[in-house]
Each structure stands twice: as C-alpha cells, then as structure tokens.
Amino acid sequence: MRGPRRDQRHGGRDGGTVSSAGSPGDPGVSRERIARLLGRGAARAKTDSGPRAQSIPATESQPGTHTSGDPVDLEESVGPAGDYLARCTEFERDTLHGSWRLGEVDGLDPGAFALLCGDASLADLDPERAVYLDTETTGLSGGAGTWVFMVGLGWFEGGAFKVWQGFLGGPEQEAALLAEVARRIADAQAVVSFFGKSFDRHRLEDKMRIVGVDSPFEGLPHLDLYHPMRRVNGGQFENDRLQTLERGLLGLEREQDLPGSMAPEAWFDYLAERPHRLEGVFHHNLLDVLSLVTLTAHLGFTLAEQRPGAGKGGEALAGCPARRAWAVGRALWTSGQRAEALEWMGRGLDRLGEGGEECRDWQWLLAESLRLEGRVDAARAALAALTRGKAARDGLALLAHEALAKLHEHALGDPDGAAEWTREAIALRVGLTPRASGVPTPGDLEHRLERLTLKAAAAREEVARRQQQSTEHVQ
Template sequence: MAKDAFKSKLARLRRDGAVEAQGKAVAQELPQVEAAPAATERAKSLPAWVGARLSRRKELQGIPHTGGGVPMTSELQRIADSWDTTVGDPAELRVIQRAEGEFAVRETRIEPGYRHGEWDLDEIDAADPAAIARLARDEALGEIDLRRAVFLDTETSGLSGGAGVYVYMVGLGWFEGDTYVSWQSFLRHPGEERAMLAEVADRIRMGDSVVSFFGKSFDRHRLEDKMKIAGVEPPFEGRPHLDLYHPFRRLTHGAYPNAKLQTMERELLGFRRAKDLPGSLAPAAWFDYLAERPHRLEGVFLHNHEDVLSLVTLSAFLGRAVAEERRCGSALAGPTCRRAAALAETATTPEERLRWAQEALVREATGMDRRRMQLLRAELLRRAARRDEARAAYREALEECSDDRIAVDLFAGASMLLEHALGDLTNALAMAERAQRLGVRKGLAKGQLGALEKRVERLARRVP
C-alpha cells in the first residue's frame, strides 16, 4: 500500500512538473506580445495546452463540470443557469498600454456615502490600528492607514497552484481622497499576462499596505509565482499585509458554519448579495470566453467587485472590535462571547487578559471557549498572587468538569498554587498525581507527561 501511495505521489509530481514546464514556455513568449489577438482569432492563437483544454471542454458539453477542478453539483448548476450569458468582450473595458504589452481593465469610481450592507465605506476612518494589529497578531499593522491601503482579490483559472494556472482577473481597491476606486484588470488572452502583472505590481506598490481575505495563503502566492515566472518583481516583500480571514475566524469561531468571506459579510455587515456567481464557476466563465462561446464573465466581475468592497467594510469592523461599537455608537454584530474570548487571547497585558476572560464568562461562554477562559482566569489569578480568588477559580472549573483535556492543566495549576502560595504539599502532590493520570488517559505528548512526572517525583520527596 505504501508503495502504491508513493507511485501515486510521484505521478502527481510529474504532472505538476509538466504543467510548470508549459507555463514557463508560455512566459518565454510574453515579452514579444504587443497586443491581444482579435476576438475571432483568439482561440486559434492560444498556447497549445490551453487550446487542448478548451477542446476538451467542448467535448464535455452537457457533462457537469466547472472548469476549475470543482465538481458541478446540482446547486452550482442551478446558480449557473440563473445567469444570462454574453458573447465577446465584457462591457466597459478600456485598454492599458505598457512597454510589456496591453491588457484590459474595468474601473468603477464610488463617491462618498456609499453603503455596503449596513456599513459606509468611510467608516474605515474610525478603525483603530492597534485593534487591527492585536486581533491579526501582527505588530507590523500597528500603524496601518486603511485609506492608504490596497485591497486585493483575485480570480484564477483553477484552485491549484503552479505555472499552468492563470490569474486572469485581479481586483484592486483604493481611496483617492474621498472617492473609492474599484479597479479590475482582465486577461483577454494569456499573452497579456506579463503586462497585467507588471501593472498590478506597480499599483500595489502605490499603497502602504495590502488587505485581503485568505490572501496570504492564496492570492499573494498565486501572484508571486506568476510574477516571478513572467520576470516581474513581486511587490509584497516588506509590505504590511492584513489577511482578514485569521482575525475574523478568531472573532467568530464556532458561531457560524464556516469563516468564509460571504458568511462574514452577511452576519457582521448585513450585506446580502442579490445575485452571486460563486468563485468555483469563475474558471469555466473565462475558458468559455477564450473559446468564443457564450460566457458568464459579468457574474465574475460582479463577484470580484463585491468581494473587494467587503474587504473595506470588514477592515472597518475589525478596527472597532476592541471598542465593540461602531462610529455611530451602535453595538457591533456578531457573537459577543466569542469576541470577548478572542480579546482575552490576544490581549498584551495580564490585566487586560484577565478582564476579557472574566467578561467572556459573564457573557456565558459555552463549550471549549468557556473551559479555556476558566483555565486562563485561574492561571492569571494565581500568577497575580491573588490566592483566594485563584483557589476558588480552580475549584469552580474542576467541579464543572474534571475529565477533559483542560482539566489536566487545571489540576497542574492547582498543584502549583497549593505548593507555592499555600504551602500545602500533601494536596499539591495529590493534584499533580491526578494531572499525571489524566494526562496519560488523554494522550498528552511525551514532553508534557515528562514534566508532570518530574513534578510528582519532586513533591513526593518533599512530602513528610
């Protein structure tokens, strides 16, 4: 079985290598491209591997597929069928000329007062950079100015990485004074890639920072890979990058079915998309366009545009999370217990951590949040030498549950309190022994069990 698994992995690596070689071959041709072919010649001038894929898609007409490696479920098919198709270039495109060639862009300018769901775009002015840095756990964001940031979202020809995947649309957003600019670059042909990537890199450099949603794991790496292949210097190194996925997952963990962008915008911003073409259908839309078939690219443009707008208002929300209220004074939406727990976990001082841990318990946190906050409160009280309060906190938490993983740390902490603060060596040993036995049952790591064993042995020698 191991041998078969190795052969399977080797086969995948060979396929990935072939795709990368194809991508490099395409990249070598890019500097010679001066303009995209006319629509009627587009399919004929595509790189060989792209043309082969389009031909394969033609053979699959009527067979469920998305074009991006995602199975076409009945729900996705229903959504796709709800969108009208168009033929030819998307509307409102203008051509950008560069030394590297040309590409197309759609630009939308949004004046002050625009509301995205229940939030105004200009609420970013009330965002606290310290709150953003704290919840993102990134000190580099401590002075972020969202009006000087570039908001980033991409659409690709597939979810996997490598040179064979095209980033065919890059949505950027930024502020010019009070006006918000939505800038969506678009590849009418793979030969426009280098010019588009060069322009995207220049525009990202114009901002002081980058804001994305899951972009540190996806969008940034896709762009960096493609830029390096195309001979374009990536703009991300040394530039603060706020990836909203991680702080919002921290703020809402367990409250919603998932931590996707559309879940966050719906639950926290009150923004509900009237109609949306899922990102999983974006590859098929582009491949249909390249093959000069009816396509749904207008749905992709709208999806990308609304994604980037949500980055702005989610940033504004994040910057108000510590204050727990909006600029107008109204309370933030979202799970208040989980928010308090997140603020306890990310606080930088013991006093602040204790305040928010106690607040999470007052708000009746449940499940593992409650157990973690009970442990955190007890440990902070012990370290602050508040003996009676710490003893009561350990007792309350262990009376509630003495048989879970958190209980191991509670028994160990209670042992430390009894030994060092109260001088009760007999009961300190008893607590340490219970922690050790429970740790074995819960499968603690060898190092953790070793530390508990040493504690038991040391206390056993000291007990009369």
C-alpha cells in the same frame, strides 16, 4: 502547461501567432478577437467622461445565464509592457455594502490589526491609503499552468472608493497586466486581502516572476483579514469563508452571485468564443473587493466593541461579544500585555456564561494564566470552580486538582492541603477517560501523594521540634 512564448507575451496585438480556440489546456485567443476587444475599449475611452459614482450594481443577468461577446465597459490602457484591459467603477463613500458604508473605515483603530495579527507593521495602517486586493484564477496551484485572469484592486481617492478590475483578454496581455497590477500595488501604503498572504499574493508573484515583473509585496504591510477574523469569530458561524462573514457581520446577502468555482470555466469559454458568464465573475470579484473594505472597518472597531453611530454610545458590533473579548484577551496575553489580557479574558468568560465544554476550556486557560501571573487567590478560586458541579468529572477537573495541589505546595507552603487535593485527584482518576491532554497518570498521582505525605510529616515534625525548643527556652 507551458506559458506563452516571451515574444507573444510582449508582442501585444503584433505578437506571435495565437490559436483561435481556448481550453483549460490551451487558453488561446484569436488575434482578431484581441484587436476587436482593444478597439472597443479604445472607442469607449474616447467617449466616456470617467467612472460615475453609483450604488453597488447587480449583474444584468442571472449567474447561470450565458452571454456572448466581450465584457462591457472594458477600457484599454497602454503601459510600459504593452496594452492591458480593465473595468473601472466608482462608489461614493456612503455607499452601503450590507449594513456598513464603505467610508466607515474612517476612525477605526489600526492597533487592532497589529494585535490580532501579531504584526507590528500593521499598527500604523491607514485604510484610506491601502489597496484592497482580490484575484480570480484558473486554479489553486501556482506556476505557469495557473492563469490570473482578473485582478480586483480597490482604493480610496478623494471622496470616493474606486475599484479597478484588470482583465486578461488573452495570453499576449499577461506581462502588461501584471506590470500594471504591480505598479498599483507598489503605490499603496499597505495591502488588504482575505487569505491573500497564502493565495493571491503567491499566485501573482508566481506569474510576475515568469514574465519578469518585480514583486510589489516586499516590505509592504499586508493585512490578511482571514486570520484575525477567524481568531475573533472562529466557531461562531458554520465556517470562516468570506461570504459567511459577510452575512454574519455585515448583514450582506449576495444576490445573483456566480460562485467563484465557476470563474475559470467562464474565462475559458470566453477565450474559445463560446457563450460565457464573465459578467458574473466581474460582479463576484467586485463584491469581494467591497467586502474587504467593510470587514476591515468591522475588524478595526474590535477593541472599541462598537461602531460609530447616531446614538451616544454608538452601535454594538455584530458578532459574539464573548468570543471577541476572549480573542482580544488571548492576543494581549501573547503580546505580553498580561494584566489587560486577564481583564479581557475574564470579561469573555463572564459573557459566555456557565455550562458546556467551551466554558470549561476557557475557565482552565484563565486559571492557568492567573497562576502564571502570580495571582494566587484568583487562580485558586478559578481552579476550584473547575472541580465543582456536574461537569467536574472530566480531564480538566483532574488537571485542576493537580494544579491546586501544586499551588498549595509551592505558592502557599501547605503540603497537607496539597496532599488532600492529590487524594481527591486519585479518586477522580479511577475509571476516568480524560478528554484533556497532559493529565497525570495514576502512577504520577500516587508518587506525588507519597512525596507530599512525607513532606507534610516532616513539616509537622519540624513544627513540633520548634515548639519544643520554644517551651524549653521559656522554662
């Protein structure tokens, strides 16, 4: 789908002719509707004293209910590229979103962001100087055929958290809206989103490129919560979606929330002057932005493993302590902080308890990490644990036998011990269909045993020779 002509994008209410009906293929809107919408916004701008602090609002109607006319509380502003529309809402810092207050970002450790994202630029991220970004679009693909019709931006200012929701009332406003979005993002120290590095950023940059607006993202630290949240909580819940994490980590159950998949239909209905569900879209976008704040707080206390509370020790973070500790350990290992990594990994394994495939996977990774660090005794104990018990007839047990053979041969200088572990591996390998990758074949093991047998025999002959020489010297 081709976008509107450049004279239409910059013409505002005086631009070129625009069709009076909208559809997914033709998001047109009448000039009279634009004028009426802008006029209403201007009138409210004169009478309103500004956004008021309030608790998180619910929609005035059920998500499935259609309303007619323009969204409420839209205000018109004029930027360098023309008129744009937005709704502004303000919240006090102690406003609850689920079981977390918005202001709980205060005191978090941004080092957790850098560690869990593998991005050093996030080490100094100040959540109170960041902008929290969420968009609503007409599709998942990029280019001129996809419209970004709502952009939610949140930030802390003074003693409040403010949410600005830019709204595309018609194609004529696209350049002005995107220019204002770019300006607001560029004024921030960092960007926070959920899957925004892969989606929101690119959809905005695609449209900005088309209308001649410079991208504000270049060089700006970007905390995409999706990836570290998945790293810390992956496998804990049924999926890694934003609303799933809200329920599991923030204690938030959305009420009267319009699914994001219905947002495009609501916008197209509005453009065509049909009854629409845009109020539900505004509410959905608002909740998304607020969740970015509280999930940032949750992630920022990962290393402390507790949030500030009234008690002496604070309050334990929601989530699985075992998975959290393991994720921190693996992230530390990747970053080269291996001693601390092993402590966290061991902590995670202790918390997970025994039994199950996941436990054995973790045991194997910890054992290999210990071996790589040269902690021979600890590695040998961890590997030996994988060879015992009812579960010790799987691919990991076979890998552990092989690793123990290598450990005895190279680190301990014990070819006889290495040969014994290899014999046990050969016996285990018979009839085994390993689930682990990289397990040795029967031929590999037989070759290893043959070599070790010769090596052990040679070592025994050498010992006997030296003993003989020592005896002759004494005589």
